[in-house]
Amino acid sequence: QVQLQESGPGLVKPSETLSLTCSVSGGPLSTYYWRWIRQSPGKELEWIAFIHYSGSTRSNPSLKSRVTISSDTSKNQFSLSLRSVTAADTAVYYCTRGNYYYMDIWGKGTTVTVSS
Amino acid sequence: QSVLTQPPSVSGAPGQRVTISCTGSGANIGAGYDVHWYQQLPGTAPKLLIYDSNSRPSGVPDRFSGSNSGTSASLAITGLQAEDEADYFCQSYDNTLSGPLFGGGTRLTVL
Numbered sequence: 001q002v003q004l005q006e007s008g009p010g011l012v013k014p015s016e017t018l019s020l021t022c023s024v025s026g027g028p029l030s031t032y033y034w035r036w037i038r039q040s041p042g043k044e045l046e047w048i049a050f051i052h053y054s055g056s057t058r059s060n061p062s063l064k065s066r067v068t069i070s071s072d073t074s075k076n077q078f079s080l081s082l083r084s085v086t087a088a089d090t091a092v093y094y095c096t097r098g099n100y101y102y103m104d105i106w107g108k109g110t111t112v113t114v115s116s
Numbered sequence: 117q118s119v120l121t122q123p124p125s126v127s128g129a130p131g132q133r134v135t136i137s138c139t140g141s142g143a144n145i146g147a148g149y150d151v152h153w154y155q156q157l158p159g160t161a162p163k164l165l166i167y168d169s170n171s172r173p174s175g176v177p178d179r180f181s182g183s184n185s186g187t188s189a190s191l192a193i194t195g196l197q198a199e200d201e202a203d204y205f206c207q208s209y210d211n212t213l214s215g216p217l218f219g220g221g222t223r224l225t226v227l
Contacts, residue, residue: 035216044119045162045205045218060215094161101209102152102216104173106161 002026004095004107012089012114018082022095022107029053029073033098036069036080038091039109046091051078085114120144120206120219127225128196136222138189138206144217146187149209153182153191156203156221165204166191193224201226 008020022034036048049059049069059067063082071078082089090113096103121139128134138151145151150169154162164173166182169189179194189208193200203221210217 037216043203043221045207045221047213047216047218050215058214060213101150102164102167102207104164104167106163109161 002097002105004097004105006093006095006107006110008093008110008112010111010113012085012112013116014086014114015084018080018085018089018112018114020080020093020095020110020112022078022080024076024078024097029071029076029078033100034071034078035096035098035103037094037096037103037106038089039094040091048080048082048093087114090114120208120217122204122206122219122222124220125223125225127227128193129227130196130198132196133192133194134196134224135193136191136204136206136224138191138219140187140189140208140217142187143212144208144210145184145189147211151182151184151189152207153180154205154207156205158202162205196226198226200224 003025005023012018030053033050035050039045049067051057051069051071057069066083068081092109092111094109095107097105126134153166155165156162169184170182181192183190205221206219
């Protein structure tokens with residue numbers, strides 16, 4: 001059974017870079033689309049970016065200039081970097097597995113607070 | 117960022133049937149993309165409930181069903197149970213976003 005686990009700092013200072021890693025167990029980083037989704041304190045869900053096992057990536061246009069998504073198949077992990085964070089980036093961040101259209105497996109999520 | 121429109125809350129008594137609507141536009145549901153539904157129990161991550169508009173992953177009871185029409189979709193829950201109390205989110209692919217777009221979520225209260 002495939003499981004996803006997010007890791008990273010829970011507190012990031014404004015203007016710094018948020019870095020998160022998703023560790024995938026129970027299956028390889030193949031065939032699927034691996035995404036980062038975040039949920040604001042008001043509960044709105046927002047897609048951030050995906051990486052496909054082929055190496056292709058895409059980001060939400062509203063975040064594109066600040067986002068980098070990458071993967072390390074040797075470690076069965078994929079990662080997110082979000083630059084120049086502000087308080088508006090405070091959210092629960094989820095890593096997910098899915099196909100091109102939906103997400104079928106979600107990690108438990110990690111809370112990130114942007115504050116000085 | 118624009119979202120798919122859902123009612124903020126719905127409620128029903130145990131055993132009753134409730135529906136949750138999800139209204140989009142020509143860039144997503146109206147473009148023919150399927151709608152997917154997620155259930156988020158308190159303090160947990162969203163869980164896929166319905167995919168491809170009306171298919172259920174293994175383990176999801178057939179009390180849950182989905183349907184589409186034009187630029188809207190609906191989730192129906194029959195035989196309401198206390199354990200169904202949760203937030204429900206719809207999601208579809210959006211051409212403008214070139215990615216998944218979510219509804220604002222509906223809180224289901226079982227009276």
